[in-house]
Amino acid sequence: MRETPLTNCEKDFVKKSVAENRRIDGRQPYDTRKAKITFGVDRGSCQVQLGQTRVFAQVSCEVAEPKPSRPSDGILFVNLELSPMACPSFEAGRLSDYGVELNRLLERCLKESRCLDTESLCITTGEKVWSIRVDVHVLNHDGNIIDAASIAAISVLAHFRRPDVTVSGTEITIHPIEERDPVPLSVHHMPLCVTFAFFEQGKYLVVDPTDLEEKVMDGKMVIGMNKHREICTLQITGDIQLEKDQVLRCSNIAVVKVTEMTELIHKALDNDRQVRASGGKFGFAESISIEKVTSNQMKGSEINMEDAEEQASALVLSDQDSETPSDTIEDEETVVHVLNKGVGSIGQGGASQWTIDEEEAEKMQTEVKFKMTRTKSAHKNLPTATDGDLGDNSEEEETIVLGQDMKIISQQERQNSQKMQTKTGDVKMKKGKKYMKK
Amino acid sequence: MSNSSKRSNLRVMSAELSLLSRPDGSATLFQGDTCVMSAVYGPGEVRINKEQIDRATVEVIYKPRSGLPGCTEKSQERLIRNTCETVLLSSLHPRSSVSLTVQEMQNSGSLLACCINSMCLALLDSGMSMKCLVAAVHCVLDFEGAVFLDATDKEEKGAQACVTFVFDSVDKNVVMVHAVGKYSVEQFNKCMSVCRTASADIFHFYRETMTKKLKRS
The missing domain is CATH 3.30.230.70 (GHMP Kinase, N-terminal domain)
Incomplete structure (x- = not known):
């Protein structure tokens, strides 16, 4: 430092x-x-x-x-x-x-x-x-x-x-x-x-x-x-x-x-x-003087060793108890179910339980569009930065648009926070494609 | 102290906080004659090559009384650092450094425990945010299987095993264990439960010390 x-x-x-x-x-x-x-x-x-x-x-x-x-x-x-x-x-x-x-x-x-x-x-x-x-x-x-x-x-x-x-x-x-x-x-x-x-x-x-x-x-x-x-x-x-x-x-x-x-x-x-x-x-x-507010002193209290011994033996017993059931669980649960290509699951559960109803799905669609505009603007920003041409007027306009988009998205995000997670994956995919095209 | 009677309480603990003017937090802790001084600087500027974007870099320097730090000192330093990193909410201060110096001043047994306790007091004094407090308790098993709590250096010499436990203040779970020597599972568990009971004393001591420092008189 x-x-x-x-x-x-x-x-x-x-x-x-x-x-x-x-x-x-x-x-x-x-x-x-x-x-x-x-x-x-x-x-x-x-x-x-x-x-x-x-x-x-x-x-x-x-x-x-x-x-x-x-x-x-x-x-x-x-x-x-x-x-x-x-x-x-x-x-x-x-x-x-x-x-x-x-x-x-x-x-x-x-x-x-x-x-x-x-x-x-x-x-x-x-x-x-x-x-x-x-x-x-x-x-x-x-x-x-x-x-x-x-x-x-x-x-x-x-x-x-x-x-x-x-x-x-x-x-x-x-x-x-x-x-x-x-x-x-x-x-x-x-x-x-x-x-x-x-x-x-x-x-x-x-x-x-x-x-x-x-x-x-x-x-x-x-x-x-x-x-x-x-x-x-x-x-x-x-x-x-x-x-x-x-x-x-x-x-x-x-x-x-x-x-x-x-x-x-x-x-x-x-x-x-x-x-x-x-x-x-x-x-x-x-x-050091104990009278000061910043200092303190303490004498350790007596600890009952027999109590501790009992606790220790209880600990050992509980360890032994827990050993037997844990073994049986292992036998049942180690079977891996293949759900999809590259997706597996252990135990109960299976595929995602999150359902998407139509209304939500529509909202998502619009959201994706918003996101798309955002990614586009982001893309336009990228090359200008690398070119070193920072004084471009068009870039400034773009950023304003970007800011608005962000606001809208953040509001919607609050509304359906749960569903967002499933969709972001999709957006990322599309983003990746965009890059490919470029 | 005679070796025949097993000690079942912690030695007298005394501490002084904010005794150094430069550091952000400092503490000296005495456990019996063992004395350790710790100081904290931070969060502050970090060197670029040590910067972490999601959390603060925790640096711990352990200084022995005389000579250069060797292998044992470095391992001790690592134990202190790991304990410190566990309890410190370093993600609150990304891209900064927290530097902690622990100076050994007198070793009369239970040095590692004293180091960790004084580190905790120094962090408390500095006002850094922590997940929980930690209390380190050292105990020794002699060849008859008797447990000596907070052992002196003489007791450490004639011991079958030396164990240091660090507990957190919330669930009293074990944060760190450092053990040397031979012991059975039962003996280890016995040591752990003795030390866990004793750690309550240390947490009480922390509370008292801070209350004394911060209350309006």
């Missing part, structure tokens, strides 16, 4: 409001939207909401062979999926240019900043290492996917626990979760992306643009940074030219935003840890 394009009025409105230091959702230019992080029941799954933008991240791990160039390093694989759930223009399975851009940006932000200690993922050098895979699914697209995705990816890596491994000689044992406590990955720092949208050649800038603002903006700058004020990625796209002090100003804003967000992630992780330790309820199910 294609996306509905933005109207010029909407574009102008957004541009004007940005020029007046206002935003559609009532934020100030440097405000980010409200972020919410929820962790799933399994270790290594989380959902991040940034305003209406929503992403879901999942970590999985497996034992794999290391790359020959880095025999003692584990593998980190990052995959950002623009699910068709997020926006109708996103297609499943195929990466768009936008998808590739976001994917590369997220990968660079996580891998090249070396936030994950890949050496600790090594089991035996050159043979077996852990391969960690992060899947980020975009569930709802309301602008600034990359910020939400980077928050989700790094919090999910910090939340994940991999199974413990012991190596004795050449024997490697992977302990299941029940046997030994799983081990967390070592996350050195948390690189987070902050997006700035620029309008009118970099004159105005807004932080955390929505989908509407992203469609109107001239260009954007993404700064990947951690709370130690280290820049991990910097990307500028679109047709803008930025001055040096603008980039510096943005990086100063990014510092504040990243510090806030890192605190939020740590808080969410702490909360989750406490709830798990105290044996409370956790997971996505706890994050």
Whole structure:
């Protein structure tokens, strides 16, 4: 499905409001939207909401062979999926240019900043290492996917626990979760992306643009940074030219935003840890509030198994009962009576029981004539259309006649709707003959 | 939960509707810990090569939690699509497309049933016309022949057979069956009647959810 394009009025409105230091959702230019992080029941799954933008991240791990160039390093694989759930223009399975851009940006932000200690993922050098895979699914697209995705990816890596491994000689044992406590990955720092949208050649800038603002903006700058004020990625796209002090100003804003967000992630992780330790309820199910009108909860009622068993046995009995008569029917009914050439019947009935009295038949006759004129006019129309001579006056007249015919027929059709069916066959036959003559 | 006591009720179900701003209809459904999110777009524009002149083209995309969809995921997708096509009055919207995305978020057993139920809720939320509603119920037979309704993943592992039934809301007839494992005719019938009784709960849940959403407070 294609996306509905933005109207010029909407574009102008957004541009004007940005020029007046206002935003559609009532934020100030440097405000980010409200972020919410929820962790799933399994270790290594989380959902991040940034305003209406929503992403879901999942970590999985497996034992794999290391790359020959880095025999003692584990593998980190990052995959950002623009699910068709997020926006109708996103297609499943195929990466768009936008998808590739976001994917590369997220990968660079996580891998090249070396936030994950890949050496600790090594089991035996050159043979077996852990391969960690992060899947980020975009569930709802309301602008600034990359910020939400980077928050989700790094919090999910910090939340994940991999199974413990012991190596004795050449024997490697992977302990299941029940046997030994799983081990967390070592996350050195948390690189987070902050997006700035620029309008009118970099004159105005807004932080955390929505989908509407992203469609109107001239260009954007993404700064990947951690709370130690280290820049991990910097990307500028679109047709803008930025001055040096603008980039510096943005990086100063990014510092504040990243510090806030890192605190939020740590808080969410702490909360989750406490709830798990105290044996409370956790997971996505706890994050939805039942008070809302759009949500609901139900406890399943007890089902009497004995009743069900009785019903089941009754079902079997009825099956057996129905088997005997159905056999006898088959014996009687499978004889096919040939009524006419190419017409057969099974069982009672035989030929059509519909009788046609004389009065009706007369009406039919006139009807057929009407139909004939209709077919004629239709025929005349046909060749003109193929000739491409559409400006013919005679054709227009013909169509008027056709319209009248249709009306009359439709009235009569209502009068004797039943009988019509038998006659239409005849008309079709004649139609066919006409074609033949032509 | 101990494996010795057979469970004869559905797990706690909770749902949230219209939680995504972009799609025309969306729903998250929890059955116990199992969680599935569905979203519907449509009826909308259709690609020429997929256009059908007498009805809407129904597209279902099932997204697993991690990795690319494989054979099992594709077969699951097909089951969901067939169920969806059966209940949707697609002939009301000829030459258009209805696209449905089902995202697995947590699998703690009865995943297929949860997918179909959340699909039904999303369609309800989108306001598309349907012939009837559907409710999917999953059950498991263990080696002693006991039936576990709405099984968890642990129960699924130690099972002789896993069966998922989908019932319609009008006559409570079976719309779809998906079964894995060994079972006798009697056992199958027993599972079916247990699940049919349980499906009433789900239909009640749909009604309650929609009433809550649409009533004037």
